[in-house]
Amino acid sequence: MKNARSVLAFAMAAAMALTATGCGSTATADSGAAESTATGEASAESTEATEASSSALNVMLETPVQSLDPQVATDGTSFEVIADYTDGLMQMDAKGAAVPACAESYEVSEDGKTYTFHIREDANWSNGDPVTANDFVFGWQRAVDPATASEYAYMLSDIGQVVNAAEIIAGEKDVSELGVKAVDDKTLEVQLNVPVSYFLSLMYFPTYYPVNQAFYESCGDTFATSPETVLSNGAFTLTSYEPAATAFTLVKNDSYYDADKVQLAGLNYQVIQDSQQALMSYQTGALDITLVNGEQVDQVKDDPAFDSRGAGYLWYISPNMGSVPELANVNLRLAMTFALDREAICNDVLKDGSAATFTAVPPQFATGPDGSDFSADQTKFADSCAYDPEKAASYYETAKQELGVDSFEFDMIVDSDDAPQKVAQVVKEQLETTLPGLTINLVVEPKKQRVEDMQNGNFELGLTRWGPDYADPMTYLGMWTTGNSNNYGLWSNADYDAVIDRCSTGDLCTDPEGRWSAMYDAEKIVMDEAVIFPLYTQCNAEMINPNVTGIEFHPVALNRVYKNAVKAG
């Protein structure tokens, strides 16, 4: 017994000693931070000698890169990394406008259907080859080649309206007939079916990036799977990478034509899927920029390093009007959209800075001919979308009378991810409280299954999202045309289709102001008929090292651009 007691005492003493060391270590956190940063940079330094090794940026990613092949990649993470080491004809400036990159100048024909790009003399690939017009021809042909099966091929056909792109994708014409040709080594000529007002802004989208044909062919099947099988013509070069890597590095590309402006020694990417680990890594100084999830926001929101950036995604509820008779009733749909308290969803549930949205086209990604944000005015459609329980109740009464029923029950399908589930739970509560007799059953599904169900029309209500592909409201408005595969609700309106037609391929293509106001008319139809119930525009809550400046954030195409970033100290 005496023995037992001494053992117990020893164990407790040991436990206390351990706890004491744990608390005492706070003071040493800083020195440790310096150490871990130093090791991160040492690795970059060892791969290539750079004079400014103190300023490599340590960046957290949520998911691994899916592909470094510019014509195959589809996700924001891959796009960001590809753009780190590749320049297109144009690149994004800090505000998201297209500015010349590989192209030093361009001309647009009077009819707006022919673009001629002049490629810089000093644009070179990292193997020494010059960047030529043929690199773009080859890259674009790969994008529409059915053998590539590029998921973003439609960026050239439906959206870019490049001549013959649609026919080539459909297998009706040969890739050589694509409306793009190398007039000479440094001159690229592009033919479009119709004038496309936002065409230049597509040039920074990775699907339009150049690929060096000779290099591509020398890589065979392994193209873009390692530092040896990619070429850089951009601000950085890839120095370590494996497919689906959890950590990889880039260093400054000294042979880049704009190398004088690049101040970072490199980029050290770290994939961290556990949000707690990510935040702790940031706090030790191992990361300069990291994402913060909604639950952590309360913990860090007073930190000056905390920031929230628009991620572009509009989250919305799509009612299935095609196969659910009750939801085909516009008054019921209006009742539901008026019953949703979007501010509460953003402030009490998401907390990451996501913005309540009352328009079908979310704010902050599309600027018009006069430079203003298409959806800056969130009260523009207040008559058909707002939080107003009284209006909701009155529309609800009308709907009940019209349909001759007192109660409704709908299934709502939701992604199994954390945030959508929480949002759906609140949506259910709000709808059921404000509209007595309405029952919402949440059906949680893996995302891929949820998307499939919605695309097949196999749902009643669905919580879904859409991210803009290009900086024009049409990236949203194009969805609700009759027969569009993203028109989940199977809504159809001839007037709407006509407006969209005029704006995308019709007479308004050459009239930017007229097109802009016609797109508001189209959006009004969507809102008045409550084709979708917009909820919020997603934001990413982030921690950014206060010593770091100049990272450019964009909700479209390239979410983060580091070319002009500076890390002091």
Place this chain on the structure above:
Amino acid sequence: MKKYILKRILTSLFTLLAILLVLFILMKLMPGSPFNDEKLNDDMRAALYAKYGLDQPVVVQFLKYVGGMLRGDLGVSYNISKNTPISQLIQTRLPISIQIGGMAVLLGAVVGLILGIIAALKRDTIWDTLATIISVIGVSVPSYVFALGLSYSFGFRLQWFPMLFTTTDITGSSVLPSISLSMFTMASIARFTRSEMLEVLDSDYMLLAESKGISGPALIFRHALRNALIPIITVLAPLIVDLMTGSLVVEKIFAIPGVGSLLVNAIQSNDYNVVISLSFIYSAMYIGIMLVVDILYGVIDPRIRLSKEGN
């Protein structure tokens, strides 16, 4: 013995083929497809199906897949690393998972054995109670809780070890994940060792050995532990495969580029080829370890070896 081993190997090969078939059918039955993104329309999906041969009859797909496998071609990834050959994805990841898993097995088995032996020898003392408490905690607390706790205390607060896996310090950054992974093994081994040892210690031949004057380590290791080892190895075998193939959650927490995190991502994105390949490798390792265990039985226990030779 040779004939027995040959027979076991042949059975294993047939089992593997059957597993492959079942896996293939299961994947086909799974809801959703690898190409269900909101940005994809029907035409594009059809093009992707055609590209990867998924539009062909299931039988043709299966035969092609098996044919590829026999040539060492596991196919390409559809989603998590588009168009990358799976062999390329696995070849750098498997060694990492095996290394961390191996460290965990070693740690778990050694510490578990020691704890178990101590508990058995000092039965009903505070040592026994302590060992039991540790085992209960080890078995009942999931490894990711240990992972988070260790990462917080030794990674974040004390900064003794890296919080995340890094290729510049593989050994150092493997320590915390290995410990988190080893807890369950350690606890199970400790419990089994204790009960097996107690049984052996109570047996008549131990009494005989003791009365013959054998004592100390010789008595415990030569006579008691050796006899207690067989059931322990049976328990350890599947645990080894489990650990070697990577713990799904622990790899995610420590950002380890192993096969476990790959499998999770592949399952979530319906990346058929990756899931089938990894499950197949998992099965092959399991069957392989079981084969080794069977042979080990013979080495440890002459009775098994002799009876099999008799057959």
